[in-house]
Amino acid sequence: MKTFFEKAQRFGKSFMLPIAVLPAAGLLLGIGGALSNANTVQTYPVLQIAWLQHIFTVMSSAGSIVFDNLALIFAIGVAVGLARSDKGTAGLAAALAYLVMNASINAMLANSGRLAEDNLAAAGQGVILGIQSLQTGVLGGIVIGLVTAFLHNRYNKIELPQFLGFFGGSRFIPIVSSFAAIFVGLLMYLVWPTIQLGIMKLGGIVDATGYAGTLFYGFFLRMLGPLGLHHIFYLPFWQTGLGGTLEVSGKVYEGTQNIFFAQLGDPGTSKFFIGTSRFMSGRFITMMFGLLGAALAIYHTARPERKKVVGGLMLSAALTSFLTGITEPLEFSFLFVAPFLYVIHAAFDGLAFMLAHIFQITIGQTFSGGLIDFILFGILQGEAKTNWMYVPVIGAVWFALYYFTFRFLIGKFNLKTPGREDEAAVENGAAEAAGAGIPAAAAVSDSSAQPRSKVILDALGGMDNIKDLDCCATRLRVSVNDPERVNQNGLKATGAKGVFVNGSGVQVIYGPQVSVIKNEIEEYMETE
Incomplete structure (x- = not known):
């Protein structure tokens, strides 16, 4: 189990490199798409200036290209994230392997007469970097990234016979990865249709569970946070058919995040995909409002002589959560001293996801549920598309719920949240730090x-x-x-x-x- 955790945390953190590019792309697409939308331009005549629209169109296209090629980005990112050294070579090898995999799938489809001539989406196919192939999506990119990382870590120091010495070491990795990608492509050709069918059935189960399924999704997502394994949990819902499938502008998209950003760039969108309310929007309620109530409760229950220090700590953590949706600085202030508070927090978060589903709040996100994404993908997109006005209303209730629950439980059970530590414990902690030379x-x-x-x-x-x-x-x-x-x-x-x-x-x-x-x-x- 402990070995599994080590490998799982490395696997989870490898997702962060490709995920880290999404906020910039989302910013471009969010602003460009929102302000070049025909309805927005008609509502605000000041936006009808031609050169301004050219800028917004370029911004929208620049953001769209990232989301259209996420599979390649994930292939490179996973390989780089898991490589122990010479990460640049691993990234190059993964890009080549991804192209070879799709070319191999294309060849097999052509040889078997299954290469669709029209209505590619219905056949589960699409054009990927100019290659007509199966729509393996981000999952295909992750598979290639894993294969490349494995080969890189195993063979990047290989020594070949002298007459082949030039191709040894790091130079061997793009070669062996591309060769392996041929077999990955053949395997994908054989098994992907079955996998795709299985994903669709799993997605059907998720849909069938309704609001209860959404609640448990939010709860388990939050419970995995301390382990740093939450990326592994939510990514399939965001990037694969498990999070839904929808045709946008004649092209089929899989995964809640991919569907949302495809709709964001489509001027014909009148309402965003309902999966957004299930797997994304609940975060805004907790991160922008709920945890702020928890921070205020921790401050109010601190000892009088410690309030100044705790106030600065809580203000900083609360602002980070509110603006960016990064919650760890606040959550870890009470996780270890009062674990059951964290369980309650996870339950409240699950309820927030369920309420977002009930009220069909469809605000997407690039990374997390803070004010920046709320403005870009909620307010700027309009109430009709997102129902964003429900968020501050529910958020006010959530702020009070967190505040009174945390304040009551901290006082009732004398929990040692920041500012309530025993004096002896504080002194011992300082002594231990000094003893460690810190x-x-x-x-x-x-x-x-x-x-x-x-x-x-x-x-x-x-x-x-x-x-x-x-x-x-x-x-x-x-x-x-x-x-x-x-x-x-x-x-x-x-x-x-x-x-x-x-x-x-x-x-x-x-x-x-x-x-x-x-x-x-x-x-x-x-x-x-």
């Missing part, structure tokens, strides 16, 4: 102190204990050789909101600045 101020800000990267590495057991190091949106994700050498208090003293260790997999939650921290550590390791 400043008690939590952020290593003193100029005479050791570099933050070295302090973090020491707390992780030293450079020789690091097997793999990467990050996602908010977490440093590390595989270590000996988990016993990891000093959790030492990591928390560097500003970590929380630390999660399972087997040799370690997750250190720093918040949105984690990518900077990861780069600092890698640069320090290269210089030592």
